[in-house]
Amino acid sequence: MSKLGTAVDTLVERLETYEARIEELTENVKALTEKVATLEARLVKATTADVGFELVPIRDEATIALAEYRRQLDDVPFSPEADGVTPAMRAEHYAAADAVARAASWVAQSGPSRDKEIYAAIGTGRKALIRLTAMLERRPIPMPLLTADELSGHVNAATDVHTGDRFRWEGDGDAEFLVDRPVPGKPVLLEVVSLGERHLELNVVQVERTDRKLEEHRSGSAGRGLVFRKMARPEVTHLRITGSGSWRARVVQPDELPPMERVTTGQGEAWFRHTLGARKVAIQGAEGGSLEFVPDCTCRGICTNYDHCTPKALTYYSGEFREDRTLPRKNGMLSVSMYPKSVWSVTILR
Numbered sequence: 001m002s003k004l005g006t007a008v009d010t011l012v013e014r015l016e017t018y019e020a021r022i023e024e025l026t027e028n029v030k031a032l033t034e035k036v037a038t039l040e041a042r043l044v045k046a047t048t049a050d051v052g053f054e055l056v057p058i059r060d061e062a063t064i065a066l067a068e069y070r071r072q073l074d075d076v077p078f079s080p081e082a083d084g085v086t087p088a089m090r091a092e093h094y095a096a097a098d099a100v101a102r103a104a105s106w107v108a109q110s111g112p113s114r115d116k117e118i119y120a121a122i123g124t125g126r127k128a129l130i131r132l133t134a135m136l137e138r139r140p141i142p143m144p145l146l147t148a149d150e151l152s153g154h155v156n157a158a159t160d161v162h163t164g165d166r167f168r169w170e171g172d173g174d175a176e177f178l179v180d181r182p183v184p185g186k187p188v189l190l191e192v193v194s195l196g197e198r199h200l201e202l203n204v205v206q207v208e209r210t211d212r213k214l215e216e217h218r219s220g221s222a223g224r225g226l227v228f229r230k231m232a233r234p235e236v237t238h239l240r241i242t243g244s245g246s247w248r249a250r251v252v253q254p255d256e257l258p259p260m261e262r263v264t265t266g267q268g269e270a271w272f273r274h275t276l277g278a279r280k281v282a283i284q285g286a287e288g289g290s291l292e293f294v295p296d297c298t299c300r301g302i303c304t305n306y307d308h309c310t311p312k313a314l315t316y317y318s319g320e321f322r323e324d325r326t327l328p329r330k331n332g333m334l335s336v337s338m339y340p341k342s343v344w345s346v347t348i349l350r
Contacts, residue, residue, distance in 0.1 A: 099125025123162030289338030
């Protein structure tokens with residue numbers, strides 16, 4: 001037999017071995033799903049009092065988070081046997097499904113680390129789903145951090161920053177984590193708050209870490225009276241926080257922001273939901289600042305509109321000021337950005 005024939009036979013054998021492995025992984029995923037359903041059924045039975053009638057099962061925050069993650073996994077349109085599916089896609093889907101079983105194994109347990117273990121397992125699955133979705137939508141794929149734990153898939157629940165809320169992270173000291181978004185490819189408002197009594201200063205950096213590019217984007221600070229609130233462009237994948245002390249980071253969705261009242265007053269910086277249309281307002285401040293606007297993103301697919309990602313200054317002054325200004329007709333978010341101790345007011349004019 002020629003060398004070419006031998007090489008072809010070898011490739012065929014490897015392909016058959018690989019296909020068998022894929023079938024084995026698929027069966028494992030199905031078995032894990034059935035195991036999770038069984039564990040949840042046991043949990044319901046264990047938390048229902050036997051008093052002659054059925055009570056509503058007791059469900060704590062960690063159990064609810066696991067159920068929500070299972071729905072998130074089920075909502076991803078993926079079939080391992082579909083045409084065009086790559087080995088990398090199958091690996092991420094397997095990791096996402098395996099996270100369900102690992103989290104479920106902690107549900108019936110107790111102890112101080114129980115919730116952290118569940119959240120850490122779910123967090124691993126969330127990261128896998130983010131990468132899988134990027135592959136399916138042919139977007140740049142977020143890359144794992146260059147750490148031993150991240151590359152090996154090991155999860156240290158004690159230092160993991162994931163919580164029961166998909167869009168909230170909590171930690172202590174230095175950390176970098178993958179940012180989840182309500183809609184992939186859309187800009188989001190990120191917030192970082194320093195916690196604890198000391199409120200030490202933290203440095204916050206937005207990072208684009210993908211298979212195509214590694215770049216740091218806009219940075220800022222949190223702590224000492226400051227709250228980090230910045231728009232994150234679609235290409236930002238990670239958030240890096242450095243400094244001492246505990247902190248909380250979250251994605252702020254537009255509908256979570258308060259609307260402006262007839263007369264709104266404040267100090268420093270604040271964000272508001274804008275649905276007033278082209279109303280006229282009077283804005284005044286003691287030490288200077290700006291009123292900025294970000295319209296709601298209406299792009300199809302990945303947002304490429306600069307105005308949807310960057311606040312546009314409607315007015316700016318460097319000293320004490322008062323000005324009448326007509327607000328934008330479009331819906332979006334308004335930011336009153338003043339010096340930390342600067343008092344300001346916005347009045348909606350009749």
